[in-house]
Amino acid sequence: MESFGTAWISRLDTPFLAGPAVLTITTLLCLLTLGRWYSTRTDIPYIKGIPEIPGAIPFFGHLLKLGDDHATVCEQWWKQYRHSVFQIRLGNTRAVVFNSFDDVKRILIGHQSAAIDRPRLYTFHGVISSTQGFTIGSSPWDESTKNRRKAAGQALGRPAIRGYFPMFDLESYCIVRDFHAFSKNGADLISVRPFIQRYALNTTLTLCYGIRMDSAYDTLLREILEVGSAISLLRSASENYQDYVPALRYLPNNEKTARSKDLRARRDAYLDFLLNKVRDMIQRGTDKPCISSAILKDQETKLTGVEVSSICLSLVSGGFETIPGTLTSCIGSLSTPEGQAFQDRAFEDIQRHYPAGTSEIWDNSFKEEKVPYVNAIVKEAARYYTVSAMSLPRKTVMDVEWDGATIPAGTMILINAQAANHSVEHFGPDGGVFNPERWLTESSSTSTTAQTQTPMSPPEEKPSQGIQHFSFGAGSRACSGQLIAQRLLYTALIRILSCYKIVASEEEPPNTDYVDYNQFKSALVAIPRDFKVRLVRREGVDVEGILREAEGRTRGYYQE
Numbered sequence: 123m124e125s126f127g128t129a130w131i132s133r134l135d136t137p138f139l140a141g142p143a144v145l146t147i148t149t150l151l152c153l154l155t156l157g158r159w160y161s162t163r164t165d166i167p168y169i170k171g172i173p174e175i176p177g178a179i180p181f182f183g184h185l186l187k188l189g190d191d192h193a194t195v196c197e198q199w200w201k202q203y204r205h206s207v208f209q210i211r212l213g214n215t216r217a218v219v220f221n222s223f224d225d226v227k228r229i230l231i232g233h234q235s236a237a238i239d240r241p242r243l244y245t246f247h248g249v250i251s252s253t254q255g256f257t258i259g260s261s262p263w264d265e266s267t268k269n270r271r272k273a274a275g276q277a278l279g280r281p282a283i284r285g286y287f288p289m290f291d292l293e294s295y296c297i298v299r300d301f302h303a304f305s306k307n308g309a310d311l312i313s314v315r316p317f318i319q320r321y322a323l324n325t326t327l328t329l330c331y332g333i334r335m336d337s338a339y340d341t342l343l344r345e346i347l348e349v350g351s352a353i354s355l356l357r358s359a360s361e362n363y364q365d366y367v368p369a370l371r372y373l374p375n376n377e378k379t380a381r382s383k384d385l386r387a388r389r390d391a392y393l394d395f396l397l398n399k400v401r402d403m404i405q406r407g408t409d410k411p412c413i414s415s416a417i418l419k420d421q422e423t424k425l426t427g428v429e430v431s432s433i434c435l436s437l438v439s440g441g442f443e444t445i446p447g448t449l450t451s452c453i454g455s456l457s458t459p460e461g462q463a464f465q466d467r468a469f470e471d472i473q474r475h476y477p478a479g480t481s482e483i484w485d486n487s488f489k490e491e492k493v494p495y496v497n498a499i500v501k502e503a504a505r506y507y508t509v510s511a512m513s514l515p516r517k518t519v520m521d522v523e524w525d526g527a528t529i530p531a532g533t534m535i536l537i538n539a540q541a542a543n544h545s546v547e548h549f550g551p552d553g554g555v556f557n558p559e560r561w562l563t564e565s566s567s568t569s570t571t572a573q574t575q576t577p578m579s580p581p582e583e584k585p586s587q588g589i590q591h592f593s594f595g596a597g598s599r600a601c602s603g604q605l606i607a608q609r610l611l612y613t614a615l616i617r618i619l620s621c622y623k624i625v626a627s628e629e630e631p632p633n634t635d636y637v638d639y640n641q642f643k644s645a646l647v648a649i650p651r652d653f654k655v656r657l658v659r660r661e662g663v664d665v666e667g668i669l670r671e672a673e674g675r676t677r678g679y680y681q682e
């Protein structure tokens with residue numbers, strides 16, 4: 123019996139059909155090949171020797187499979203395919219993803235000169251940043267980025283921090299002042315995040331413009347936070363397919379581009395307002411020492427106006443979500459029944475280092491980071507709640523030799539900080555548990571399963587063995603604000619813990635899962651789900667007295 127296939131071919135042999143049919147088939151095949159090439163082509167061709175995750179589809183590559191939560195999906199792929207380093211396609215862009223602690227360390231430290239660049243994205247770079255310049259964290263590596271990174275490094279470096287003591291004092295006092303007032307001296311449950319958002323934002327606004335806002339619900343403060351968060355959402359790949367699938371840019375009524383332009387206009391408005399306010403204060407001789415006034419007054423400066431805005435924008439956007447994300451979630455973990463033991467031990471350790479009482483604690487809280495248990499909580503909060511789960515994307519400027527494969531110059535590098543920070547290979551089987559005591563020496567800590575025990579000896583920090591976690595990135599483009607961020611976390615925590623025991627609400631408790639605590643998985647920086655806590659005043663602590671003292675000391679530091 124003649125098969126269907128052969129019958130079809132034999133018909134092609136007939137003189138009338140052969141010519142047009144062959145032509146049609148050849149054209150169709152050519153179109154299919156062209157279509158396949160066009161829909162699967164990438165900026166960097168397939169990299170031999172680095173496994174590619176199966177299941178990429180035309181045009182979108184792995185974008186749809188990655189869903190909203192890239193870090194968690196990549197972590198699952200690492201476990202499923204047993205490769206910590208693999209390549210994926212984000213639409214027309216090839217990226218290499220690094221997951222394990224050791225591989226992340228190797229690419230960020232071992233190949234830091236190669237992985238120094240940042241990719242350019244259509245929406246963020248082309249639309250949103252077209253007026254005020256790119257932030258440092260989104261700038262490709264060039265002479266201007268080098269200068270801006272240096273200027274930011276000086277403003278945020280160890281020697282400069284001493285000059286910010288009054289600001290740390292004032293802003294952390296305001297947290298406790300408002301905790302006290304809004305909770306009606308502990309009677310009501312409160313959400314802590316709004317006060318921590320103000321803490322983070324006021325710090326960088328003071329640094330950049332010498333301007334702060336006293337109310338946590340100030341209109342300008344809320345506008346900056348809202349616009350900043352919306353822009354951060356537009357930087358994420360899952361929210362912005364048009365960055366990787368160019369055809370989507372030309373869709374009629376492009377909502378993403380329209381939203382980006384609206385956000386750009388709102389951001390320009392407040393950045394211009396802030397800079398004009400500084401100019402005005404300089405003219406009237408009332409300006410406060412800050413980055414923009416120093417640069418505006420310095421005729422010799424090598425930085426352009428756009429570079430000054432870029433530095434201020436980088437500092438403001440660097441801290442306003444990362445610090446609240448970390449500190450709010452940390453307070454959430456401490457407030458749980460398991461967290462009570464950590465709070466008690468932290469309080470004991472604070473008292474051990476400052477035996478004279480709460481005034482001594484408050485006076486030193488912003489000058490030094492000497493209480494080991496509090497340092498351990500800060501480290502663990504940053505590690506466990508990896509608020510920037512996929513860090514900031516990098517790009518290679520030269521070829522990277524990787525276990526026999528060559529990752530070419532110009533390849534996007536994605537760092538799965540969440541996966542690296544929870545690697546059981548590095549942190550042990552309890553890598554997925556919030557346990558500050560992992561940062562303390564064995565003799566001084568108790569195990570998480572025996573949290574009611576008292577430590578055997580005073581807590582001591584484990585000697586540093588280089589990189590502790592990847593929440594601040596590492597290497598040539600590591601976070602410029604790490605030192606100041608750590609100090610802010612430490613100061614706020616030591617002041618809060620010295621006044622109150624924090625207890626989670628039973629009706630609205632915190633979500634302490636290191637993935638699920640985040641309500642917007644697609645955002646570049648995590649936004650913790652809302653929760654409430656009760657503040658129980660510590661026995662014998664005169665909170666009103668401490669607040670009065672701090673009020674007197676900080677009055678006049680900075681005016682609104």
Ligand code: HEM
Binds near residue numbers: 271444448604606
């Ligand atoms: C808990 C707080 C913070 C976290 C978790 C955090 C995290 C990060 C991460 C993951 C990066 C990318 C690092 C890399 O590519 O290796 C980064 C870059 C950066 N951060 Fe932070 N950050 C925090 C606070 C701050 C603060 C307070 C500032 C400024 C006041 C700041 C300024 C910057 C800048 C300027 C960059 C860009 C560095 C570059 O690209 O050269 N950060 N941060």
